[in-house]
Amino acid sequence: MxxxxxxxxxxxxxxxxxxxxxxxxxxxxxxxxxxxxxxxxxxxxxxxxxxxxxxxxxxxxxxxxxxxxxxxxxxxxxxxxxxxxxxxxxxxxxxxxxxxxxxxxxxxxxxxxxxxxxxxxxxxxxxxxxxxxxxxxxxxxxxxxxxxxxxxxxxxxxxxxxxxxxxxxxxxxxxxxxxxxxxxxxxxxxxxxxxxxxxxxxxxxxxxxxxxxxxxxxxxxxxxxxxxxxxxxxxxxxxxxxxxxxxxxxxxxxxxxxxxxxxxxxxxSALENIEKLANEELKSTKCEQCRSCLPCPSEIPIPEILRLRNISLGYGQLEFAKERYNLIGRAGHWWEERNASYCLECNECVPRCPCKLNIPDLLKHTHNLLVENPKKRLWS
Ligand code: SF4
Ligand code: SF4
Structure with missing residues (x-):
């Protein structure tokens, strides 16, 4: 038909x-x-x-x-x-x-x-x-x-x-x-x-x-x-x-x-429910993607990395988040270039975050959660 x-x-x-x-x-x-x-x-x-x-x-x-x-x-x-x-x-x-x-x-x-x-x-x-x-x-x-x-x-x-x-x-x-x-x-x-x-x-x-x-x-x-x-x-x-x-x-x-x-x-109501459950999973560590923490002197894409953390812990899409995280630095200008391991722990970003997130700690946690051997991209 x-x-x-x-x-x-x-x-x-x-x-x-x-x-x-x-x-x-x-x-x-x-x-x-x-x-x-x-x-x-x-x-x-x-x-x-x-x-x-x-x-x-x-x-x-x-x-x-x-x-x-x-x-x-x-x-x-x-x-x-x-x-x-x-x-x-x-x-x-x-x-x-x-x-x-x-x-x-x-x-x-x-x-x-x-x-x-x-x-x-x-x-x-x-x-x-x-x-x-x-x-x-x-x-x-x-x-x-x-x-x-x-x-x-x-x-x-x-x-x-x-x-x-x-x-x-x-x-x-x-x-x-x-x-x-x-x-x-x-x-x-x-x-x-x-x-x-x-x-x-x-x-x-x-x-x-x-x-x-x-x-x-x-x-x-x-x-x-x-x-x-x-x-x-x-x-x-x-x-x-x-x-x-x-x-x-x-x-x-x-x-x-x-x-x-x-x-x-x-x-x-279903979309709100997704957000509610994600907030419960993330407790008070959800990055709201406002980008106020930027720029980072080490050029870390903080919102993008913490978004992967939101996706893996808040929405449970761990495998997807891992794949994206491990492409960082390996896809040229098609994706981000620096992962969380480049954090200098200088704390410059911390007072700029309206959610009062401990960004260096969350970055470290995200890196440990997601890092593994990277996979190759399908096509550019
Ligand atoms: S603490 Fe890390 S993420 Fe924050 S500004 Fe310094 S280097 Fe960048
Ligand atoms: S300022 Fe805080 S909430 Fe906003 S993007 Fe940066 S880490 Fe996320």
Whole structure:
């Protein structure tokens, strides 16, 4: 059965479903990609997101869409496709790479192109004043993309600048119920009529497809992931990325694909219950993420590290927090560079904390709780 979904305005003249299929994970073989895209279609999803850096994803999408057209009468023109380029290289390098993406996707143009990872000031400068500017000018002049956006893992102020520079029509941000630090940026982008995509609310949002007993108990009668999606929908986020690899991954998307209403009383009560239980678990050591403790002379990202502590102890998502913590210093500009072991115990941050947290002690505790042998990232 095919679910008919209402489409939502995403930037300029682009209408997409509430869920977006992220294709980073379904790249084992063509058959898998074909099946996943077909299930996405049946779920009411019309937006595919990919990148040249996701292994063979673009080639497989190109082949899968061709097969869907010939075998299932699902026309290619029904899809909205977003691909991405990294903010580096000169014009010829970018042109060649982009033409290669078009060839792989078997397209003459793409709907959306995102500059992937405007994580540093120099990346934004590359777009506004460098080779990126010439490249984007060429793309628009040749009619090779309808609109350009960006994704960022960078600081609040950098993302704010990127939103306000009026070059981009959409943005892909880390927006999660367990990490609400960028929600106000999403609201700013929406006010400017930009499309907003939440990057991986299920996985990067705290691995909510595998919730702890604390989260399951607190969110009843809802699944924590359903509540996290509903939280973002109620904030008006245009689309939520779903990195599905199997049929069951679409279950909640099927239920919510046409959801747009405000939170119900029962959902608010469940969300409050999650916070109440987390506060009980953390006692009076919850970091409220206000960032008043910064800057740290040792450049420790105190709020980010204490957020992982909140997530592991308050919400019980220990394995997720461990994985994120052990990526610190190992993912370049895609994540933080210094973990808690760099604390000099100078105490400069302590009087700045309105919650009166003993930050050096909590950092030490978090390090001991989370540190282990780090794992490799999937893709950059
Ligand atoms: S006590 Fe540690 S975290 Fe706080 S400012 Fe000093 S070095 Fe930074
Ligand atoms: S000042 Fe305190 S509550 Fe605020 S982010 Fe820093 S540690 Fe957390």
């Amino acid at each position: 095919i679910i008919h979904s209402k489409k939502r305005s995403f930037g300029k003249d682009c209408n997409i479903s509430l869920f977006t299929l992220g294709t980073m994970r379904a790249t084992e073989n063509l058959d898998k990609m074909y099946k996943i895209i077909k299930i996405a279609y049946q779920t009411g999803i019309n937006h595919l997101e990919t990148a040249a850096s996701y292994g063979n994803a673009e080639i497989m999408i190109g082949e899968a869409l061709k097969k869907l057209e010939t075998s299932d009468n699902i026309l290619r023109k029904e899809w909205i496709i977003t691909t991405k380029v990294l903010p580096k290289g000169d014009f010829n390098y970018l042109k060649n790479n982009f033409e290669n993406s078009l060839k792989n996707l078997k397209l003459n143009k793409v709907n959306n192109l995102a500059i992937h990872g405007i994580n540093l000031e120099e990346h934004l400068d590359w777009v506004l004043n460098g080779e990126g500017k010439n490249f984007l000018k060429w793309l628009i002049k040749e009619g090779l993309v309808d609109q350009v956006g960006f994704s960022s893992h960078g600081s609040y102020s950098l993302i704010q600048k990127a939103i306000n520079c009026d070059v981009f029509s959409f943005c892909n941000l880390h927006l999660h119920f367990l990490d609400q630090s960028k929600i106000s940026l999403a609201e700013l982008a929406l006010k400017k009529n930009m499309g907003v995509l939440a990057i991986s609310p299920a996985d990067k949002g705290g691995r909510l497809y595998s919730p702890s007993d604390i989260l399951l108990k607190a969110s009843a009668p809802y699944h924590p992931l359903e509540l996290a999606y509903r939280f973002l929908i109620s904030k008006g986020i245009t689309t939520l990325s779903l990195g599905a690899t199997k049929l069951e991954d679409f279950n909640i998307a099927k239920k919510l694909i046409n959801s747009s209403q405000k939170l119900t009383f029962s959902e608010i």
